[in-house]
Amino acid sequence: MDVAIKQVSKLYPGKVRALDGVTLNIGTGTFGLLGPNGAGKTTLMRLVATLDVPTRGEITVGGIDCRRRPAEVRRLLGYLPQSFAAFRRLTAYEFLDYVGLLKGLDGPRRRRDIERMLELVGLTGAARARAGTFSGGMLQRLGIAQALLGDPALLIVDEPTAGLDPEERVRFRNLLAELGKDRTVILSTHIVADVERACRELALLAAGRVVFRGEPSELAALAAGAVWEVEVDEGTYERTRLSHQVVSAVSTGGGRFRLRVVGESPPPGAAGPATPTLEDGYMAVMRRQQRAQQAAG
Ligand SMILES: Nc1ncnc2c1ncn2[C@@H]1O[C@H](COP(=O)(O)OP(=O)(O)O)[C@@H](O)[C@H]1O
Numbered sequence: 001m002d003v004a005i006k007q008v009s010k011l012y013p014g015k016v017r018a019l020d021g022v023t024l025n026i027g028t029g030t031f032g033l034l035g036p037n038g039a040g041k042t043t044l045m046r047l048v049a050t051l052d053v054p055t056r057g058e059i060t061v062g063g064i065d066c067r068r069r070p071a072e073v074r075r076l077l078g079y080l081p082q083s084f085a086a087f088r089r090l091t092a093y094e095f096l097d098y099v100g101l102l103k104g105l106d107g108p109r110r111r112r113d114i115e116r117m118l119e120l121v122g123l124t125g126a127a128r129a130r131a132g133t134f135s136g137g138m139l140q141r142l143g144i145a146q147a148l149l150g151d152p153a154l155l156i157v158d159e160p161t162a163g164l165d166p167e168e169r170v171r172f173r174n175l176l177a178e179l180g181k182d183r184t185v186i187l188s189t190h191i192v193a194d195v196e197r198a199c200r201e202l203a204l205l206a207a208g209r210v211v212f213r214g215e216p217s218e219l220a221a222l223a224a225g226a227v228w229e230v231e232v233d234e235g236t237y238e239r240t241r242l243s244h245q246v247v248s249a250v251s252t253g254g255g256r257f258r259l260r261v262v263g264e265s266p267p268p269g270a271a272g273p274a275t276p277t278l279e280d281g282y283m284a285v286m287r288r289q290q291r292a293q294q295a296a297g
């Protein structure tokens, strides 16, 4: 299912420009929407999910215009909002039954679908337990199950891994990667590792603009020649923090620190070049972005 986002801007009352001329084409597979808090990820997802309309620009899902034919677009998509809460007193099954009804699934198909979804997200054994007793990870998996009812070709999930423990996070990522095999999944996150593990392609959003679009390895490559490792004393560490982006600082004892640093020139000390990771690429792009903004006034 192709999602085409053309020159989309969104202004909220009070002149908040949440999106500023975003253009993105997204096809089958799991696509990551990465960016810091306030970048505009939720706004963009709500527009694609037809929950709001852009101030400018247009969005189509499978060639259908989100503004003019929202009811048709809604039939194609499943959505897991950023703050998802199931009705806590309903069991997993009862909740899915309710959502299936809202989606217009008839009796036998609804039952079949619910059982298939529970299986897919690993909640078959918990089908008769109340959602109020679930862990964070189980709730998010129930959230995916409700979004998948009716077999939408487009799945939109907003920051689904926030608040999950490491094991649940890994499990959830794998599920999202699996789901992207035969549908379009748009996953938003501010966690770089989520994108690295689950997504074939990504866009990096900063202050409402797309500042990078490509594969995870391409984002990492943007930091090539700009990542350094160096061991320094505390005073040098403090100076380095002013001139460079310190990605990590590990105390090695005796007041010394091993730093991983992103910057255009080598940091003070006997620095050696390091192989860039996706996180370094993210830091490098965000740093260039901030500098460009400062330069613009
Ligand atoms: N309903 C709203 N009214 C006014 N401003 C909003 C509203 N929703 C979001 N914003 C603002 O729009 C910007 C983008 O927010 P959001 O899309 O939630 O970003 P993200 O999901 O990346 O954290 C932020 O500055 C946020 O404060």
Ligand SMILES: [Mg+2]
Residues within 6 Å of the ligand: 041, 042, 043, 082, 158, 159
């Ligand atoms: Mg958000």
